[in-house]
Amino acid sequence: MIKRILFSAVLVTALTHITAAQTKLKPGIWRGALITASAHQIPFNFEVSNTAGKQELAIINNTEHFKVTSLSARGDSMFIQMPLFDSEFRLKQDGDRLTGHYIKHLGDRDVLMNFTATAGTPWRFFETPAKTNYNVSGRWSAIIGDSTGRDTTVGEFKQAGQRVTGTFLTTTGDYRFLDGTVSGDSLYLSCFDGGHAFLFTAKISDNNTLTDGKFFSGLTGTDVWAAVRDENAKLPDAYSLSALKPGYKKLAFSFKDINGKQVSLSDDRFKNKVVIVQIMGSWCPNCMDETAYMVNYYKKYRPKGVEVIGLAYERTNDFARSQRTLAQLKNRFDIPYPLLITGYTSNKEETAKSLPALTKVVGFPTTIIIDKKGDVRKIHTGFSGPGTGEHYTAFISEFEKLTDDLLAER
Structure with missing residues (x-):
């Protein structure tokens, strides 16, 4: 009997290993x-x-x-x-x-x-794309959407052979790392980052015009788009899109962090410090890019007198669920600064209600820069992440110069 039991145990173990291998x-x-x-x-x-x-x-x-x-x-x-x-x-x-x-x-x-x-499939769209005479490398003025909801963006593409990489920059961030190909007279680009799934297709009418564009987002999102080559295309100043209401100079809030501890902007740790307030959410890929940068920024500037606070606006106002999703973000990037669960969702109108000093919240992320006296000096909408190349490095240079200037003030 004992031998039979032992044999059965060995057989089950062997079958388990076979299943695992399969x-x-x-x-x-x-x-x-x-x-x-x-x-x-x-x-x-x-x-x-x-x-x-x-x-x-x-x-x-x-x-x-x-x-x-x-x-x-x-x-x-x-x-x-x-x-x-x-x-x-x-x-x-x-x-x-x-x-x-x-x-x-x-x-x-x-x-x-x-x-x-x-x-064993290294190609993305076509194993062998159709030959092409077109090159879409460069800067484009692109409009995504029809007359009822148009979003003016800037497309930046690099073409090597028939492979195309790049992104679209918008007032609220970018479409991250798009990757694709030119096949014949058509452009194909896609991206999946775990949060967003994008597909862009378009006809290349000539080297200066993209027409008949289709944009697919997630399960059901669809839109149209078109673009013309424009090396001077640019977006509105990201510091001009949101502001404080008349009569306000300061920001005030008090929310619980992911451990349930109440944290207020008026706490002693933030007094006489340059404070960066990051309006963000764990669901937001552009916020992920900003967080990755902000972690290194904080390590560099905290010894000089800078504090960072993340204000999280999640998909739900359920505290326990927000704790779980934010813990994933915190662990992924080893975030050393406090993340606060606001209890408000990512609906922009609801987000604005949580911070009544703001005129509006245009997009995620939004970054609020506060000087050592506690006055709001700048509000930056969106984030141009590493997928935007030189725009990312230009933002870092500008942002850190602003920090240095604020730290130098008496």
Whole structure:
């Protein structure tokens, strides 16, 4: 009887190891595709690797390799938990193919997108794009949307061979690392960062004109766009979009941090300091880019007399859920400054109500710069992240010079 039990235990263990082996992903480059409600594919690539006996993957968008380490298998099922944005994949593995769903958890519902992926597939849109005579490298004045909701943006693209990388800059941030190709007379660009899924297509009428543009965002988002080459295209000053109401010079707030401790701007730790207030959310990819920068900024400037506070506006006003999503952000970037749970959602009108001194909140992130006397000196809307290249480095230079000037004041 004992031998039979031991044999059964060994057999179960062996079968478990076989099952685990069957659910291991093939190392190398995969092609994934999210399927929109209109049956369009939003493609991206990711690389699977084995590290210290565990599998992890990196989502590839241009130069960004977004690391994902929470992969688990059960039978022929694969579960991938994204490290940010409260989203995940639930998939079935069949050899070198994955099928299933990408699930985005919103405040009041879950949104599911069909998903497929194939191993050993390094191309994004076409294995062999059609030959082209066009080059879209340069700066473009682009309009996304129709007459009822137009957003004037600046497109910046780099084309090497037929591969195209770049982004669109807007008044509230950028579209991060777009990656794609020119095939024949058409442009294709996409991005997936765990939070947002974008697909841009357009006809290249000539080297100065993009027409018949289609923009797909997530499961159901659709819009039109067009662009003309314009090396002088620029956006409004990001410091001009939000301000204090007449009669206000200072900001006041008191919210709980992620540990439940009440934190106020009037606390002693912020007195006689230059204070940066970051209006953000764990669901926001541009906020992720700003946070990555702000962590290093804080380490550099805290010894000089700077404090940073993150004000989080989540998808829900549920405190426990906000704690969980913000803890993911804090752990991902090892954030050393306080993150406060405001209890208000990311609805911009509701966000503005939480800070009655502001005229409005135009977008996420919004950054408020306060001098050593406690007066608000600047309000910056949006963030041009590393996907914008020189605009990112220009912002850092400008922002840190402003900090140095404020620190030098008596």
